[in-house]
Each structure stands twice: as C-alpha cells, then as structure tokens.
Amino acid sequence: MESDTMEANDAKDFTELTCTNLMIRLKILLNKVSQGDVVTFYATREQVDNTCSPFSRQGYQVSWTQTAENRYLVRIGR
Amino acid sequence: MFSSTFLFCDHLTGERASWLAAVIGAAVGRCPAGNPGRVNIFLTGDALFSLVDARARPAWAALSGLPSVQVIADADELRLQGLSLPGSTWTPGARVTGTGDRGSFWGELVSTLEREWGGTKTAAFLLCSSPYMSRVPVYMLRFLAQAVEAGLHPELYCYLDGVHTLHDGQRPSEFENIGRGVSALAGTAVHSCRDPWFAACSRCATARGYYQMNPGTGFCEPASCIQDIAIRNLKEILARFPDRHPVASHASGESVPTENEKEGAPHLVVFITNPPYGTEWTFGGISLAIAAAAEGIPTRVVFIEDGVYALYGTHEVPENDRIFNIQEMIEATTDIDGLSYFVHAPSLDDRGIDRKGGFPAAKRVTNEELSSILFSAKDGSTPAPAMRVLFF
Numbered sequence: 507m508e509s510d511t512m513e514a515n516d517a518k519d520f521t522e523l524t525c526t527n528l529m530i531r532l533k534i535l536l537n538k539v540s541q542g543d544v545v546t547f548y549a550t551r552e553q554v555d556n557t558c559s560p561f562s563r564q565g566y567q568v569s570w571t572q573t574a575e576n577r578y579l580v581r582i583g584r
Numbered sequence: 585m586f587s588s589t590f591l592f593c594d595h596l597t598g599e600r601a602s603w604l605a606a607v608i609g610a611a612v613g614r615c616p617a618g619n620p621g622r623v624n625i626f627l628t629g630d631a632l633f634s635l636v637d638a639r640a641r642p643a644w645a646a647l648s649g650l651p652s653v654q655v656i657a658d659a660d661e662l663r664l665q666g667l668s669l670p671g672s673t674w675t676p677g678a679r680v681t682g683t684g685d686r687g688s689f690w691g692e693l694v695s696t697l698e699r700e701w702g703g704t705k706t707a708a709f710l711l712c713s714s715p716y717m718s719r720v721p722v723y724m725l726r727f728l729a730q731a732v733e734a735g736l737h738p739e740l741y742c743y744l745d746g747v748h749t750l751h752d753g754q755r756p757s758e759f760e761n762i763g764r765g766v767s768a769l770a771g772t773a774v775h776s777c778r779d780p781w782f783a784a785c786s787r788c789a790t791a792r793g794y795y796q797m798n799p800g801t802g803f804c805e806p807a808s809c810i811q812d813i814a815i816r817n818l819k820e821i822l823a824r825f826p827d828r829h830p831v832a833s834h835a836s837g838e839s840v841p842t843e844n845e846k847e848g849a850p851h852l853v854v855f856i857t858n859p860p861y862g863t864e865w866t867f868g869g870i871s872l873a874i875a876a877a878a879e880g881i882p883t884r885v886v887f888i889e890d891g892v893y894a895l896y897g898t899h900e901v902p903e904n905d906r907i908f909n910i911q912e913m914i915e916a917t918t919d920i921d922g923l924s925y926f927v928h929a930p931s932l933d934d935r936g937i938d939r940k941g942g943f944p945a946a947k948r949v950t951n952e953e954l955s956s957i958l959f960s961a962k963d964g965s966t967p968a969p970a971m972r973v974l975f976f
Contacts, residue, residue: 522822524787524817526875530908556819576802 517546517579519568525556528552532582550576560581585701586952586959586968587614589624589830591693593723598639599889600857603930603951605643606681610955611881613649620652621959626693628658631835632665635678635727648678658682658689663938677915690730691725697830698734700840701970706829707731708739710974711746712868713834715762720834725765727832732773740766740829741821742813744868750784750794750809763810768949770812781824788868789815815961818872825852828970829831835975851882853896853958856891857975867893867908869976874907874913877923882969884957887946888928891976892935895927895943911943918945928954967969 518552520528535545544567549558554570558580562568570580588611590604608623615621625647626854627635634640635657647653661680662668678962698704713720728738742749754763764783786804789795793813796807806815808812815972825831826849830838838850854873858865877883887894899911914925925946932938934950949957960968 522790522870524816524875525869526878527787527908529878530871530874530913534909534912537912537916568672576801 517548519548520553521548521550521577523553525553528553528557532557536561536566536582536584539584541584544581546579547579548573548579549580551578554578554580585619585842586611586839587619587622587842588837588924588959589626589693589696589700590973591628591809591832591835592634593629593720593834594631596627596631596634596640597837597889598634598637598643598965599931599934601634601640601643602649603888605646605931606930606951607955607958608647609650610952610960612652614676615652618788620650623650623653624696625646625653625655626658626689626696628689628723632657632661632667636667650743654679654690656681656692660689662942663730690726691733693727693733694730694736695833697832697838699894700838701830704829705738706739706827707734708741708824708829708831710741710743710831710833710836711749712744712865712976714745714748716755716756716759717745718834721746721762721765722760723834725760725762728769729772732769732776732778735776735778735782736829737779737960738769738773739780739824739829740782740813742788742961743818743821743866743872744785744788745792747788747792747794749785749791749895750789750806750813750815752808752810761852767810767812780812783816783821784813785821786815786817787871793811794973808881818875819879820873822876822881825850825879825881825972826854831972831974833974837958837971837973839971839973841960841970847901847952847967848969849881851960852876852884853971853973854883854885855973855975856885856887856894859890860894860899861907864908865927865976866891867913868912869974872974872976874917874920874923877920880922882922884924885946886926886928886954886957888931890926890931892931892937895946896937914943914945926954926957938956 567583570578645920655678659680730758731738770780782856795804856869860866873883873885901909925948926944929948
C-alpha cells in the first residue's frame with residue numbers, strides 16, 4: 507500500500523502531451539530502463555488507448571489504474 | 585516523368601537556390617530525352633530577393649536554363665519590394681505574373697497545382713507563421729481565396745505559431761485582418777457550396793493558451809478563439825494527408841509522377857532547415873514527421889542547411905530545462921515503420937562538420953541521392969509515389 511502511494515507520488519504527469527509526443531517520450535525513457543524496471547506516469551484515457559496499449563505489442567508489460575475522471579496511473583516495464 | 589511545383593514565400597538563401605538547382609537538374613537529367621518533366625517554382629514575398637542576390641543568381645540562371653523549368657515571380661510583391669521587373673541580364677527565364685491583377689499569381693499557382701493533382705477537389709495550406717509578425721498568413725488567404733474561386737474546397741492547417749490565427753478580436757491598425765479574413769473565406773466557401781475544413785493543432789494551441797482545461801469536465805476547450813477554425817489533434821490533421829490534393833506552405837513543394845496522377849497516397853518529405861533549439865521549427869518538423877509515419881504515411885526527414893546542427897556533437901539537456909533532446913528523439917524513433925532520416929552531405933561540408941563515427945541514424949545523402957528521394961523513379965511495375973515536401 508505504502509509503495510503504491512510512493513509510486514503514485516513519483517509518477518510524472520504526461521496528461522498534457524500529445525499522443526505522438528508521449529510515444530516519443532516513452533520510447534526515450536524505455537530505451538534507458540533495464541530489464542525488470544518500470545516507467546510510471548499519469549495519462550488520459552485517449553493516451554492509454556492510442557499510445558500506451560500499443561507498447562504491449564512490442565514486448566512491454568503495460569497496466570493502468572484509474573485515479574480520477576480521465577486520469578490513469580500507467581505502468582510500462584520490460 | 586514527373587510534374588513538380590514549389591512555392592517559396594520566405595527568405596530563400598543562395599545555399600537553398602544552389603542545392604535546389606543541383607537536385608532539380610539531376611532529376612531532369614534522369615528523364616528520357618524529349619520528355620524532361622515539368623518543374624514550376626513560384627516565388628513571392630521575401631523569396632523574391634533571391635532573384636537579385638548575387639549569391640543565388642548563378643543557381644537561378646542554371647535552373648532557368650533548363651527547358652522544363654519555369655520560375656514564376658509575383659509582380660505585385662516585386663513592386664512592393666522595390667525590385668525592378670526582372671530583365672534577362674540577371675534572371676534569365678524568370679517570368680512575372682500578376683501585373684495589374686492581384687489574383688493571377690495565386691490563380692496560376694492554384695491552376696498549376698490543380699492540373700498536377702489530376703482533378704483534385706481540395707487545396708490546403710499548412711500555416712506555421714503568426715499573423716502580423718509574418719506576411720505568410722496574407723499569402724495563405726490569397727492562395728485559399730483563389731482555391732475557392734477555382735471551385736476547390738479550402739483546407740487550412742494551423743501549426744506552430746500559425747495557431748495565433750485562431751485568436752479572437754484581432755484588430756490590426758495597419759495590416760490586413762487575418763482572423764476576419766479567415767472568417768470571410770469560410771463564409772465565401774460555404775456560400776459557393778464548398779466545404780471549408782480549417783483546423784489548428786491542439787498541442788500548439790494548448791501551448792499558446794487557446795485550448796484550456798475546464799476543471800469541471802477534465803477536458804480542454806477553446807479559449808478566445810474565432811469559431812471558423814476547429815482545434816484538433818495533429819493526428820486528425822494528418823488524416824487529411826493521404827488524400828491527393830496540394831498542401832502549400834511558406835516553403836513547400838511536390839512532385840507528382842505523370843503516369844500516376846490519380847493513384848496512391850502521397851509520401852512526405854520534411855526538410856529540417858533550422859538549428860535545433862532556438863526556435864520550434866526543428867521539434868515541430870520532426871514531431872509532424874513522426875506523427876505522419878505513425879499514421880501510415882511513408883515519411884523521410886532530411887536535415888539540410890542549418891538543420892544539420894541537430895546532428896552535430898552530443899546534446900545534453902540540463903536537468904532543470906524542459907525541452908526534448910532532439911538527438912534522443914531521432915534515435916528513439918528510427919524503428920518506426922515508414923520513417924527514415926537523412927542528412928544532406930553538402931550542407932555538412934559547407935559548415936565544416938565532420939560526422940565520422942557520429943549519428944548513424946541519419947544516412948548521408950548527396951544532391952543526386954536527394955534528387956532520387958524527391959523525384960522518385962518508377963520501380964519495376966510499382967508506380968512512383970507522389971511526394972509532398974514541407975520545409976521547417
């Protein structure tokens with residue numbers, strides 16, 4: 507429970523990025539993470555559907571939980 | 585065989601005139617004898633100074649010497665700039681159009697593009713410059729007004745600073761009111777049973793305060809905007825690109841193979857011509873290219889002129905700075921289907937930049953190779969694609 511709160515506090519807010527720029531930012535971040543590490547951030551429903559979900563087709567583990575109206579805490583890891 | 589049209593409204597350097605001459609010359613040289621293709625280069629605004637600039641004159645002379653190339657200058661703008669009508673001594677082959685008739689330069693451009701795209705019903709303008717600071721929005725209005733007059737549906741894509749066109753309540757004391765001009769154009773189009781499609785990029789509009797979050801709904805809404813331009817995400821704007829119609833801009837071009845006038849979605853070439861961080865041009869150009877490729881549009885990005893500085897050295901963004909590292913952006917996106925990066929070798933050489941051992945993500949291309957990119961040849965039974973060219 508405590509680690510979930512820490513994770514949510516550390517998560518960057520990407521809700522204002524366009525889908526293209528979110529994709530670019532995630533590609534840059536995921537290029538830098540090692541096996542087993544996770545990138546955590548906030549995204550909108552549109553970003554989750556259009557940008558985050560497709561990463562699962564590239565071998566990444568993608569999951570999310572809704573935290574507010576149109577706000578999701580997303581985790582993408584290798 | 586191809587038919588190609590370029591429009592330049594902004595300052596056109598001797599460097600650009602030189603590589604254009606080399607690239608177009610190579611394309612014309614590859615055409616079968618007696619069938620050399622057609623290239624039209626329309627010049628207006630600041631680009632006209634290039635015709636009298638001693639650094640560019642040899643390139644214009646070389647281009648004008650090619651029988652299939654026409655250089656067309658805007659007479660009204662020539663007079664405005666104080667440029668005497670070109671004589672054969674310094675601009676051989678350049679033709680002036682529009683004398684005494686404001687519409688004819690733009691009318692000729694629209695009819696040339698219409699012919700090139702084989703019966704298109706639409707003409708679009710990608711506007712990246714803001715009203716009043718730049719005169720490009722005035723040219724946009726003239727172009728789209730002529731498109732409507734020619735019976736085409738006008739489309740406007742506002743991007744980067746072009747989204748300032750959205751601002752409601754514009755009241756310039758000395759200049760043509762661009763906001764009002766857009767509204768009048770939309771009205772004229774509808775009145776003529778044409779369907780205007782005017783959009784502004786949501787990222788650019790949000791950054792400039794025209795698209796604000798409503799805390800009650802959690803969604804963004806237009807703020808202080810004229811109603812004739814809808815705020816849309818770039819993906820929706822790029823969804824218009826697979827249609828076969830011209831997209832003009834402050835500096836733009838296209839090449840349409842004549843054997844393929846009515847088939848296939850056009851490909852995109854994006855020229856990055858500015859240094860990487862001083863303005864939004866480089867980020868905006870690469871973002872648009874990546875989004876286009878993600879939409880399934882085969883896209884080539886060419887770093888050229890001062891754009892080659894994006895590949896120079898190793899960029900490190902300070903921790904307290906909020907900006908995309910352009911080099912990381914390029915490296916992270918090389919695996920996107922349909923997206924490829926190139927760097928113009930003569931631009932590197934002119935600047936004394938040695939890329940040995942650095943930045944393999946962008947392939948080095950000569951003028952000859954660049955010519956093959958812009959004016960693709962038919963590959964066996966596969967028809968050559970039409971190309972759209974946008975300068976950032």
